[in-house]
Amino acid sequence: MMDHEADTPLVVGDTVLRSRLLVGTGKYKDLEETRRALEISGSDCVTVAVRRVNLDASKGPSLLDAIDRTKYQILPNTAGCFDASSAVRTAELARDVLGTKLVKLEVLGDEKTLLPDPIGTLEATKELVSQGFDVMVYCSDDPRLGVRLQELGAKSVMPAGSPIGSGQGVLNHNALRILLELVSVPVIVDAGVGTASDVAIAMELGAHGVLLNTAIAGAREPLRMAAAMRDACRAGRNAYLAGRIEKKLYAHASSPMAGRIAGAQL
């Protein structure tokens, strides 16, 4: 990478990530498509879910066979948990499989909205931190909630841009900007991304990373969208680091006004 594009890694607890794009592994056609999308995305951190094992005699290959653990940090989530205690149990199970302490905590309020339940999220964060987990917390974009999560020991605050899988992008830019001012742990926009510009906007606003899944897996061409997301994340990050110009009400000419022939006296 050129010096003028140099960046620092994304550090979450003890985990050091080169890419600021984190991607999910759900909803792909098959494990081969999953593997290729992850590779193209350039991500080095991928999420997985914890579910009952298939007890049928004909067991296919495992997702874990498709993820090279020397290339990817695996981030287990507690998706599908609607109370703190089941989220904590899920995190403990994931840690026992992977032998790693990183977890993406999700405590959801209800199945229709899949919005994070703030109280259950706080409770589970507290318990998991006390058990030594590095907790990355999926939460709403309420800046004060982010502060409370950081105080409890969260290693990353992960506000939803908009509801999970909704593709609405980052709805509340101001909440994200305030959150970024109030907390010092990495802020990773998690959920709601629909297309590449949503990722770019989150990164331009100063988010330290973006986590997405459906926007790639659900695209008509997932592999091409994986490339788009990779590029958007880099573009948005570079734009943030470069420092955008201020928005102004009136025009400001790019070309000098002096030396024009137009308007000169004939």
Added chain:
Amino acid sequence: MQHNDSDLAVRCTVNGAETCVPAGITIAGLLEQMRLRPEIVAVEVNARLVPRATWSARAVQANERIEIVTLVGGG
């Protein structure tokens, strides 16, 4: 999984399904019997994690609720 000799079997549930397992079988033995790859699963009994280091010492008791999970695609 089904054993007819009730004296030698204990009834329990595995992932929500009632089943009978040989008396005295350990978690490690259960996984082996079910031909599950130990490196990709985790186990809890009655909603408490059974750490993998203890699988070969932990015998299944009657009426226990066993959950065997793995990692799948998710976001």
